[in-house]
Amino acid sequence: xxxxxxxxxxxxxxxxxxxxxxxxxxxxxxxxxxxxxxxxxxxxxxxxxxxxxxxxxxxxxxxxxxxxxxxxxxxxxxxxxxxxxxxxxxxxxxxxxxxxxxxxxxxxxxxxxxxxxxxxxxxxxxxxxxxxxxxxxxxxxxxxxxxxxxxxxxxxxxxxxxxxxxxxxxxxxxxxxxxxxxxxxxxxxxxxxxxxxxxxxxxxxxxxxxxxxxxxxx
Amino acid sequence: xxxxxxxxxxxxxxxxxxxxxxxxxxxxxxxxxxxxxxxxxxxxxxxxxxxxxxxxxxxxxxxxxxxxxxxxxxxxxxxxxxxxxxxxxxxxxxxxxxxxxxxxxxxxxxxxxxxxxxxxxxxxxxxxxxxxxxxxxxxxxxxxxxxxxxxxxxxxxxxxxxxxxxxxxxxxxxxxxxxxxxxxxxxxxxxxxxxxxxxxxxxxxxxxxxxxxxxxxxxxxxxxxxxxxxxxxxxxxxxxxxxxxxxxxxxxxxxxxxxxxxxxxxxxxxxxxxxxxxxxxxxxxxxxxxxxxxxxxxxxxxxxxxxxxxxxxxxxxxxxxxxxxxxxxxxxxxxxxxxxxxxxxxxxxxxxxxxxxxxxxxxxxxxxxxxxxxxxxxxxxxxxxxxxxxxxxxxxxxxxxxxxxxxxxxxxxxxxxxxxxxxxxxxxxxxxxxxxxxxxxxxxxxxxxxxxxxxxxxxxxxxxxxxxxxxxxxxxxxxxxxxxxxxxxxxxxxxxxxxxxxxxxxxxxxxxxxxxxxxxxxxxxxxxxxxxxxxxxxxxxxxxxxxxxxxxxxxxxxxxxxxxxxxxxxxxxxxxxxxxxxxxxxxxxxxxxxxxxxxxxxxxxxxxxxxxxxxxxxxxxxxxxxxxx
Numbered sequence: 001x002x003x004x005x006x007x008x009x010x011x012x013x014x015x016x017x018x019x020x021x022x023x024x025x026x027x028x029x030x031x032x033x034x035x036x037x038x039x040x041x042x043x044x045x046x047x048x049x050x051x052x053x054x055x056x057x058x059x060x061x062x063x064x065x066x067x068x069x070x071x072x073x074x075x076x077x078x079x080x081x082x083x084x085x086x087x088x089x090x091x092x093x094x095x096x097x098x099x100x101x102x103x104x105x106x107x108x109x110x111x112x113x114x115x116x117x118x119x120x121x122x123x124x125x126x127x128x129x130x131x132x133x134x135x136x137x138x139x140x141x142x143x144x145x146x147x148x149x150x151x152x153x154x155x156x157x158x159x160x161x162x163x164x165x166x167x168x169x170x171x172x173x174x175x176x177x178x179x180x181x182x183x184x185x186x187x188x189x190x191x192x193x194x195x196x197x198x199x200x201x202x203x204x205x206x207x208x209x210x211x212x213x214x215x216x217x218x
Numbered sequence: 219x220x221x222x223x224x225x226x227x228x229x230x231x232x233x234x235x236x237x238x239x240x241x242x243x244x245x246x247x248x249x250x251x252x253x254x255x256x257x258x259x260x261x262x263x264x265x266x267x268x269x270x271x272x273x274x275x276x277x278x279x280x281x282x283x284x285x286x287x288x289x290x291x292x293x294x295x296x297x298x299x300x301x302x303x304x305x306x307x308x309x310x311x312x313x314x315x316x317x318x319x320x321x322x323x324x325x326x327x328x329x330x331x332x333x334x335x336x337x338x339x340x341x342x343x344x345x346x347x348x349x350x351x352x353x354x355x356x357x358x359x360x361x362x363x364x365x366x367x368x369x370x371x372x373x374x375x376x377x378x379x380x381x382x383x384x385x386x387x388x389x390x391x392x393x394x395x396x397x398x399x400x401x402x403x404x405x406x407x408x409x410x411x412x413x414x415x416x417x418x419x420x421x422x423x424x425x426x427x428x429x430x431x432x433x434x435x436x437x438x439x440x441x442x443x444x445x446x447x448x449x450x451x452x453x454x455x456x457x458x459x460x461x462x463x464x465x466x467x468x469x470x471x472x473x474x475x476x477x478x479x480x481x482x483x484x485x486x487x488x489x490x491x492x493x494x495x496x497x498x499x500x501x502x503x504x505x506x507x508x509x510x511x512x513x514x515x516x517x518x519x520x521x522x523x524x525x526x527x528x529x530x531x532x533x534x535x536x537x538x539x540x541x542x543x544x545x546x547x548x549x550x551x552x553x554x555x556x557x558x559x560x561x562x563x564x565x566x567x568x569x570x571x572x573x574x575x576x577x578x579x580x581x582x583x584x585x586x587x588x589x590x591x592x593x594x595x596x597x598x599x600x601x602x603x604x605x606x607x608x609x610x611x612x613x614x615x616x617x618x619x620x621x622x623x624x625x626x627x628x629x630x631x632x633x634x635x636x637x638x639x640x641x642x643x644x645x646x647x648x649x650x651x652x653x654x655x656x657x658x659x660x661x662x663x664x665x666x667x668x669x670x671x672x673x674x675x676x677x678x679x680x681x682x683x684x685x686x687x688x689x690x691x692x693x694x695x696x697x698x699x700x701x702x703x704x705x706x707x708x709x710x711x712x713x714x715x716x717x718x719x720x721x722x723x724x725x726x727x728x729x730x731x732x733x734x735x736x737x738x739x740x741x742x743x744x745x746x747x748x749x750x751x752x753x754x755x756x757x758x759x760x761x762x763x764x765x766x767x768x769x770x771x772x773x774x775x776x777x778x779x780x781x782x783x784x785x786x787x788x789x790x791x792x793x794x795x796x797x798x799x800x801x802x803x804x805x806x807x808x809x810x811x812x813x814x815x816x817x818x819x820x821x822x823x824x825x826x827x828x829x830x831x832x833x834x835x836x837x838x839x840x841x842x843x844x845x846x847x
Contacts, residue, residue, distance in 0.1 A: 033780075065844065065845065066758055068732065068756040081712065157821065168790070194847070
């Protein structure tokens, strides 16, 4: 297992989701049932690289439903695994991250999980970087405690763009994405725009920092 | 034909006889027997001497080399080391096996290529009779309950008969007191007042016998039940693994004696002959194909597995032994019993015994083609240290034959006569030993080892052809082999139903469009593109919400879901999805779906189940069915 071959070139203000070093990132949704976090994680993955291993624990499955392929922006092939506990999510993620044929691994954990400590997340991050498989951990109903995730996001929905044909209908989604902890750059916040037709995520509109980010910068 | 001519023929039984030989040969011999009994007796004596000699030689032959003997005498930190290398199971075909088989295994004409006529007497069938099975099982259960049963206490087990309880099984003391099976319990009580009577549990007897049948697969792969207190095994080609047939029978008898079971055993070329010799023949009789007719001739006609009425009839006709019956011209017997069923037809039974009518051992399931085993010197509790060697050996055999395993069964044979097995499956055929061994991680703890086991077998219960191919020039495994391994590991750990892939169907109903099937079942077709806007999460089942609307047919203005109020700011719809009348029950209502956005900017997919006045129930209810990203 090796560390990152090189650091990202510069600490630009704008992370490019296109060529991103595969690593472990955590997402904390603002509300549990909001699907913005799922959309945000999927927007970083590519469908042509291989199937996505998607692991849900039982509470996540019951409270927030299952992934629905028809609504995804790209034709993802999904391997869905339903397990009982957070420990099993970790075990399955670790197995999946050792498999370079996967396009990505998404794990969903509900609530505070004692098993999800610094050591466990560090294992996931190193394994993800060694094999080049991106790992996204969606943690609902949890506080951002100690973790070795290289990026930690807080994602929520914003009122969507206007629909081009119907003024009363919701259009393309907008998300508020706060990167409140990152290994290689300053914490910052953006309005993320996702274009479903081209499966492209753009983070080009920075927003003023939240108390969370200010605390992280201090 | 002289005595000396015969000897070499018998010391080296024909491995693959010429096509026309068997029937004619046997007939000739029997006719010779009948012609001159003295010659025959001399021949038998000479034969037995020759066989003894042969057996003796077999015993003196140096045992199979133990390659790692010296190395094992020292095991430093209490790490249990495998004491014997795994070997291939009987019946599992390996090229080297036939060479190792030696004399006793030469009868393995069993694996004759198809198309060649097979010698009907080339098989070796072992019949195992447990004359006191019900009583011994009862005594063992009593011992486990802590009851002390003195040997001289007469005991009888009873079952319900048409006129009150009838004796089913007795112990030795009761037998000596005159109690016999089949008589009424009240009569036997009069005969022996101290008789202790308990009810027999024939269902449990049957279940125990079935488990014993599975346990008997430690000796040979092909075993089946035979009546209420018997087993039959096809030992063709397996006796040599236990040091020849005589040693084989001794081993079986010894093992069963440890379990507290009395056994009567015989090996013969046919099922009928083995059955008869086990019950009515000499102790541990071995019957070579050449002396079959001679050995069964003195047995009573009861040994032909006939009904009591038929036996009585034959006795009234003066046919007391099998030899008597065989001497009757075939035509007369055929005419007399032309319409009788098998159990009442002495001619058919005689043909079965002599091998003129095939009677294969019908095992409940086919023995696996690829199986290896490790015999342990003494009972142990944990099979894990032996697993890598077993899988290595199995994979070597699989790759030699060009096969891969889809399903593996690890079986342990416990010293108390029970069998425990654990099974793993792979999503595509594999012969990667490390991968297959890893599939058993965490599963071996769940096996109950009892007081220990002394035999482990690993079988590829389902194997598929797997050609070797190279997909990339640089020699690395591409093409999703690691993905298949991942699927296997996850399915082995969490169960095959936990890991699923979507199977997509042509349906407008959202929950029917994606059906999640176990990933082990193979790869479903590629996803179809969705034509309309669909959510990224689907609630399964939909959750009911309380809705306030301006007009009943219009969009909701506000809804309460999970005790939170969501104000609707924007909406799109309705999109009407009608029920599938060819699948749904009559009365299923249509759905009007709305894409809505609430005051927090969260987007949901909600629907109204039916419309007002559609005649299918009262006011329609509302549900949340999905959430948009």
